Amino acid sequence: MKKMIFETKNAWEAIGKPKKIISNTEKNIKKYRRSIYSSKIIKKGEYFTKNNIKVIRPGYGLEPKYYYSLLGKKAKRKINFGQPISFSLVSSSS
Numbered sequence: 001m002k003k004m005i006f007e008t009k010n011a012w013e014a015i016g017k018p019k020k021i022i023s024n025t026e027k028n029i030k031k032y033r034r035s036i037y038s039s040k041i042i043k044k045g046e047y048f049t050k051n052n053i054k055v056i057r058p059g060y061g062l063e064p065k066y067y068y069s070l071l072g073k074k075a076k077r078k079i080n081f082g083q084p085i086s087f088s089l090v091s092s093s094s
Helices: 002-015 024-032 064-070
Strands: 035-038 053-056
Touching: 035 064, 053 064
Parallel strands: none
Antiparallel strands: 035 053
């Protein structure tokens, strides 16, 4: 019975915790990932389209997983060419 309890505890510890801790090395490497940038000047109120945003490096903008959800939304303010896109630049109403 002791061995079963011991092995059960080991199994639960092997599963780990659901919260992921990002190491300092991973934080430094994150900037080399891809993110969403403007590929043209986007005027205030203009819609985000495949023609005015691109997914490129470095990773200072939104993650690429937001690319398709960003399409069809409006810009909150003017966005310069080559500027990383963030949620603060996206209008909440489309």
